[in-house]
Amino acid sequence: MKKFKPVIVISAILIIIGIGLSIYESQLINENVANQQQNLLIGGSMTLTKELDPSKNQNGVYSIQITDFKEDNNIKVTVFNPADEIITSKSITKNPFQEIFPISTRGVYKIQIENQGPREVQVLAIIGNYPQNISLLDIFGFVVVITGLSGLAIGIMHFVKNRGKTDVS
The missing domain is CATH 1.10.287 (Helix Hairpins)
Incomplete structure (x- = not known):
């Protein structure tokens, strides 16, 4: 015992x-990471920013989650670097959606989400350093x-x- x-x-x-x-x-x-949740009206958009540094990590990550995702949703995501150049631009076809992107220079990176679909959607967006x-x-x-x-x-x-x-x- x-x-x-x-x-x-x-x-x-x-x-x-x-x-x-x-x-x-x-x-x-x-x-x-920085995150934001928002209802996007038809034709509406939201923007989320985060300062990222390649000396900490050379990969960034963004993730989009749509509440009550439907196949007819038409959500477009664009990621910009500090020079306001497009790093990647995608249409969301699955939920949740996550993608890694390169961090080339130090500065504020921006993710812009646009609702181009037929109805209002609730979106949770995340951007930040990819966790090592x-x-x-x-x-x-x-x-x-x-x-x-x-x-x-x-x-x-x-x-x-x-x-x-x-x-x-």
């Missing part, structure tokens, strides 16, 4: 560490939580199995 108390304690600590890593990952992502090494942190946090939960389950099963028995030395 005494052997499994440390297993339960260590497992609980691993779960807390895994949850902490997940929170840290979310914070890292949120610090590196986030997937490694995500996997590590997941493994730590699963390891902690497994240890906790084993410790509790052993505790329940042996709760009526007394230790005789």
Whole structure:
């Protein structure tokens, strides 16, 4: 019985560490992106900007999510560099939509979303640095939580199995 108390304690600590890593990952992502949610009327547009620096990361990312996406939506997305030159321009054909773009110079990058469709749509737009090494942190946090939960389950099963028995030395 005494052997499994440390297993339960260590497992609980691993779960807390895994949850902490997940929170840290979310914070890292949120610090590196700008987001905006807006209803776009027919013919309406929205613009979102973010200062990006190629010395931090040479890849940027933008993402568009449309609430109640339908096939007849006609949403156009254009990304501009600090010189106001078009980096990429796309029509949204799936939801959510995400694409990586190159960050060549330091400055304010802009994403413009236009509703060219037959109805009003609600759009969530995100632009920022593409997170580096986030997937490694995500996997590590997941493994730590699963390891902690497994240890906790084993410790509790052993505790329940042996709760009526007394230790005789």
